[in-house]
Amino acid sequence: MRNVLLTTEYDGTAYCGWQVQPNGVSVESKIVNAIYNIMQEKVKLYASGRTDAGVHAFGQCANFHTETNIPAEKIPKALNTKLPADIRIIGAEDKPEDFHCRYHSKEKTYIYKILNREYPSPLLNHRVWHIPYDLDTDKMKQVMQLLQGEHDFRCFMASGSSVKDTIRTVYSINLESIEGLITMEITGNGFLYNMVRNIMGTLVEIGAGKRPLEDMIRILESKDRNQAGITAPAEGLYLKEVKY
Amino acid sequence: MRNVLLTTEYDGTAYCGWQVQPNGVSVESKIVNAIYNIMQEKVKLYASGRTDAGVHAFGQCANFHTETNIPAEKIPKALNTKLPADIRIIGAEDKPEDFHCRYHSKEKTYIYKILNREYPSPLLNHRVWHIPYDLDTDKMKQVMQLLQGEHDFRCFMASGSSVKDTIRTVYSINLESIEGLITMEITGNGFLYNMVRNIMGTLVEIGAGKRPLEDMIRILESKDRNQAGITAPAEGLYLKEVKY
Numbered sequence: 001m002r003n004v005l006l007t008t009e010y011d012g013t014a015y016c017g018w019q020v021q022p023n024g025v026s027v028e029s030k031i032v033n034a035i036y037n038i039m040q041e042k043v044k045l046y047a048s049g050r051t052d053a054g055v056h057a058f059g060q061c062a063n064f065h066t067e068t069n070i071p072a073e074k075i076p077k078a079l080n081t082k083l084p085a086d087i088r089i090i091g092a093e094d095k096p097e098d099f100h101c102r103y104h105s106k107e108k109t110y111i112y113k114i115l116n117r118e119y120p121s122p123l124l125n126h127r128v129w130h131i132p133y134d135l136d137t138d139k140m141k142q143v144m145q146l147l148q149g150e151h152d153f154r155c156f157m158a159s160g161s162s163v164k165d166t167i168r169t170v171y172s173i174n175l176e177s178i179e180g181l182i183t184m185e186i187t188g189n190g191f192l193y194n195m196v197r198n199i200m201g202t203l204v205e206i207g208a209g210k211r212p213l214e215d216m217i218r219i220l221e222s223k224d225r226n227q228a229g230i231t232a233p234a235e236g237l238y239l240k241e242v243k244y
Numbered sequence: 245m246r247n248v249l250l251t252t253e254y255d256g257t258a259y260c261g262w263q264v265q266p267n268g269v270s271v272e273s274k275i276v277n278a279i280y281n282i283m284q285e286k287v288k289l290y291a292s293g294r295t296d297a298g299v300h301a302f303g304q305c306a307n308f309h310t311e312t313n314i315p316a317e318k319i320p321k322a323l324n325t326k327l328p329a330d331i332r333i334i335g336a337e338d339k340p341e342d343f344h345c346r347y348h349s350k351e352k353t354y355i356y357k358i359l360n361r362e363y364p365s366p367l368l369n370h371r372v373w374h375i376p377y378d379l380d381t382d383k384m385k386q387v388m389q390l391l392q393g394e395h396d397f398r399c400f401m402a403s404g405s406s407v408k409d410t411i412r413t414v415y416s417i418n419l420e421s422i423e424g425l426i427t428m429e430i431t432g433n434g435f436l437y438n439m440v441r442n443i444m445g446t447l448v449e450i451g452a453g454k455r456p457l458e459d460m461i462r463i464l465e466s467k468d469r470n471q472a473g474i475t476a477p478a479e480g481l482y483l484k485e486v487k488y
Contacts, residue, residue, distance in 0.1 A: 011366040056367060076363060086366045119320060122255040122330045123300060123482075127367070238367075 003099050004072060005063045005244075006031070006079075007091035011056055013126040013235070014086055018051045018060065027051075027087055031062070034082035039068040048101045048108065048242040049191075054126070054234035058111075059090075061242040063101045099244075107171065107243040109187040110196045113236045114204070117180040128181070129200075129236035135207035137177045143206050143216045144173050144184075147199065154223040156202070158194035158231070166192060166223075185240070194231055202229030247343050248316060249307045249488075250275070250323075251335035255300055257370040257479070258330055262295045262304065271295075271331055275306070278326035283312040292345045292352065292486040293435075298370070298478035302355075303334075305486040307345045343488075351415065351487040353431040354440045357480045358448070361424040372425070373444075373480035379451035381421045387450050387460045388417050388428075391443065398467040400446070402438035402475070410436060410467075429484070438475055446473030 008031065016024025020032075028045055035043050043064040051057055070078060075092035083089070115121055115128040116135050124130075147170050154166040170188040177183075184203070186196060202219065205211045211229070219227045252275065260268025264276075272289055279287050287308040295301060314322060319336035327333070359365055359372040360379050368374075391414050398410040414432040421427075428447070430440060446463065449455045455473070463471045 009363075009366050011369070058367070080363065085364070085369050088363050088366050090363045119253075119324065119332050119334045120329070122253050122332050123302070123371070125255070125329050 001065045001067060001097060003063055003065050003095045003097050004068075004075065005061060005091075005093050005095045005099065005101065006075070006089050008060045008062065009058050009088050009090050010060070011086040011126075012051060012054050013056075015053060017053045017055070018047055018049075024053070027060075028062075030083060030087050031079070031089070034079045035064065035066075037082040038078045039066060039070070041066055041068065046101045048105050048239075051237075051239055052194075052234050055237045055239065056127070056235075057239040059241045060239050061101045061105070061244075063095060063099060065097075101242070104244050105190070105242050107187060107189060107241075108191060109185060109240040109242075110191065111238040111240045112184045112186075112196060112200045112232065113238070114182040114184075114200075115180060116177070116182055124181075126235045129204075129233050131204065131208075133208055135182065135204065136209065137175060137182060137207060139213060140203045140207040141175050143213050144175065144199075144203055146216050146220065147173055151220060152223055153192055153195055153220075155219050155225055155228045156195045156198040157192035157225060158198070159225045161193040163192060168192065168195070197232040197234070197237060198225075198228055198230075200232035200236070204232065205229040245309050245311060245341060247307055247309055247339045247341050248312075248319065249305060249335075249337050249339045249343065249345065250319070250333050252304045252306065253302050253332050253334050254304070255330040255370075256295060256298050257300075259297065261297045261299070262291055262293075268297070271304075272306075274327060274331050275323070275333070278323045279308065279310075281326045282322045283310060283314070285310055285312065290345045292349050292483075295481075295483055296438075296478050299481045299483065300371070300479075301483040303485045304483050305345045305349070305488075307339060307343060309341075345486070348488050349434070349486050351431060351433060351485075352435060353429060353484040353486075354435065355482040355484045356428045356430075356440060356444045356476065357482070358426040358428075358444075359424060360421070360426055368425075370479045373448075373477050375448065375452075377452055379426065379448065380453065381419060381426060381451060383457060384447045384451040385419050387457050388419065388443075388447055390460050390464065391417055391430075395464060396467055397436055397439055397464075399463050399469055399472045400439045400442040401436035401469060402442070403469045405437040407436060412436065412439070441476040441478070441481060442469075442472055442474075444476035444480070448476065449473040 076089040291306040320333040
């Protein structure tokens with residue numbers, strides 16, 4: 001049986017998230033329906049991980065097993081004819097039968113975007129976290145270097161998450177600010193639930209001067225979610241890339 | 245009487261353009277209504293120029309005469325409470341009574357965005373011209389330098405436009421391409437109707453190899469709209485800035 005890996009880009013604004021939910025329309029359900037329409041197969045999609053309601057993706061990955069004889073390079077165009085304009089398949093390739101998008105991912109990259117200016121931007125609605133008060137991005141850059149490397153990131157995991165092993169490695173974390181648009185890019189071997197949004201919320205509190213720089217070490221060492229900052233809104237988060 | 249200059253940003257997707265039209269909702273009408281709601285005055289708005297249906301703006305300018313005593317710096321926030329999320333006032337200042345946004349503009353900058361890759365991007369829907377075939381941006385950069393300076397741009401004016409003086413000066417025209425996103429920025433003392441879109445359409449035909457490089461000089465010298473390329477779609481065009 002073939003095992004096909006899809007790369008997908010989506011605007012998460014209209015969806016309850018990646019995963020099928022009892023209420024609300026999910027990105028996953030739209031793609032599963034498109035596959036059914038094109039291949040007449042009811043498949044199970046295995047994603048690299050869920051994205052929450054409102055979170056976007058430039059390169060979410062998902063695989064499924066299929067009997068179709070459509071060549072991989074023709075699959076994106078075929079599925080796109082059955083998908084709404086806010087979801088697109090931008091790549092497809094055949095993988096070994098035991099390949100699994102979640103378990104075999106080696107590296108993930110997320111982007112978080114903040115618009116730091118007085119007024120919100122109509123051209124970036126639902127695409128950024130709009131922050132009207134001043135952020136000191138130099139402070140944010142300085143303190144976020146502490147997150148690089150292998151750490152126990154339990155303090156940045158959503159409370160209620162049942163994951164036991166909370167040690168992850170951040171390979172790189174960078175921030176640039178161009179005309180008020182602040183972009184953080186973070187790459188790691190994996191991320192805990194809400195980890196990127198909780199890091200961003202904490203960095204913003206430091207950048208706004210609501211917390212001292214020294215807080216970052218204290219928070220990391222506490223391993224306590226209550227010590228960290230707020231959860232940054234979903235709309236600024238993008239799953240950029242998954243590497244296998 | 246006060247004369248207030250507004251700077252506005254908008255996503256033009258949902259509108260019939262800047263100007264009030266018998267059918268369709270215009271950006272102008274939304275702002276005039278917001279002014280009426282806040283100031284109880286029915287004003288006439290004078291814009292730097294119209295933008296067509298689907299065209300966006302980072303910095304459209306418009307002025308109006310008013311008796312209001314709201315300080316200029318408080319006007320954006322007040323009007324924004326009465327505007328939909330796809331239109332925002334991002335600046336306001338008092339100007340001399342004879343100031344006119346259209347007649348006193350010294351310089352305008354437009355941006356045109358193309359997404360040059362196989363599949364469209366859900367995150368750039370209605371924000372770019374999606375072109376799936378290869379464009380040679382080096383060719384486009386080379387040929388567009390011919391447009392710099394003072395020229396008779398009649399060949400790039402929409403047929404049917406009644407403007408007599410078709411001489412304009414292009415101060416700068418640049419193009420950059422980053423991961424398939426091609427951005428052209430053009431600054432001049434003024435632009436004829438559809439001039440930027442007609443230039444872009446012609447550049448794309450040259451970049452795609454459908455026309456030789458030499459065509460640009462021939463087209464300019466012909467002063468004939470029929471010699472130039474197609475009109476690029478509205479959705480890739482942004483009025484970036486107007487200088488006074």
